[in-house]
Amino acid sequence: MRYAILLMGAPYSNQASHSALRFAHAVVERGHRLEAVFFYHDGVQNAAGLAAPPQDEPHLGEAWVSLANEHRVALQVCIAAALRRGLLDEREAVRHGKDGVSVQAPFELTGLGQLIDLGTRCDRLVTFGP
Amino acid sequence: MLLHVVNRSPATSRVYQQALSGMSSEDRLLLIEDGVQGALPQLVPYYAGLEGRLFALKEDLASRGLLGLCDASVQVVDVDGFVELTEEAERTVSWY
Numbered sequence: 455m456r457y458a459i460l461l462m463g464a465p466y467s468n469q470a471s472h473s474a475l476r477f478a479h480a481v482v483e484r485g486h487r488l489e490a491v492f493f494y495h496d497g498v499q500n501a502a503g504l505a506a507p508p509q510d511e512p513h514l515g516e517a518w519v520s521l522a523n524e525h526r527v528a529l530q531v532c533i534a535a536a537l538r539r540g541l542l543d544e545r546e547a548v549r550h551g552k553d554g555v556s557v558q559a560p561f562e563l564t565g566l567g568q569l570i571d572l573g574t575r576c577d578r579l580v581t582f583g584p
Numbered sequence: 585m586l587l588h589v590v591n592r593s594p595a596t597s598r599v600y601q602q603a604l605s606g607m608s609s610e611d612r613l614l615l616i617e618d619g620v621q622g623a624l625p626q627l628v629p630y631y632a633g634l635e636g637r638l639f640a641l642k643e644d645l646a647s648r649g650l651l652g653l654c655d656a657s658v659q660v661v662d663v664d665g666f667v668e669l670t671e672e673a674e675r676t677v678s679w680y
Contacts (some may be wrong), residue, residue, distance in 0.1 A: 470591075470617075477666060486667070545657070581589075581676070
């Protein structure tokens, strides 16, 4: 089956990100195709490329990148939710005149249309809320 | 048949009431995160009537020291079983 995950909880604030990551690996291990993880609301904080948690703690951002690289999972970030939280890729940083870039590939800033697309294209869409 | 997922304890949140009111007589309910507290014998009466359709996530029970303390009416599934439940359900609805 084709799966997608909608994640709306911020990392280090509640369990949602950990639950979603664990579920994502289980989906892949059961032989399904995980098309994408869509990060929405505070969930966009998972894409913060400047996050530097202590080395003896799980690094959620890196965990998502590993998942994406190993299993070709798209990491789609709601652009409106990201911009208001200071999460900008290079293009948006230029557009808004900001010095820093805080979102890098494989995370991609996309619109809500992508979430609708996932909902219609995938067999299952599972939400992890805060 | 839909799978409903609740991540709050019935001792601290009323979202379980919304989940129950949104469930049909065939739907299933999976308790995850702090929601697994609802699987304890003291709290499981909140889910009366769901016998055979009530599940709790093993990993979240274990991380809270609650494994082995669930009411007998609750079926404990691991994350692999969580995915299986989503396969069997037409759609998944999360309450939080």
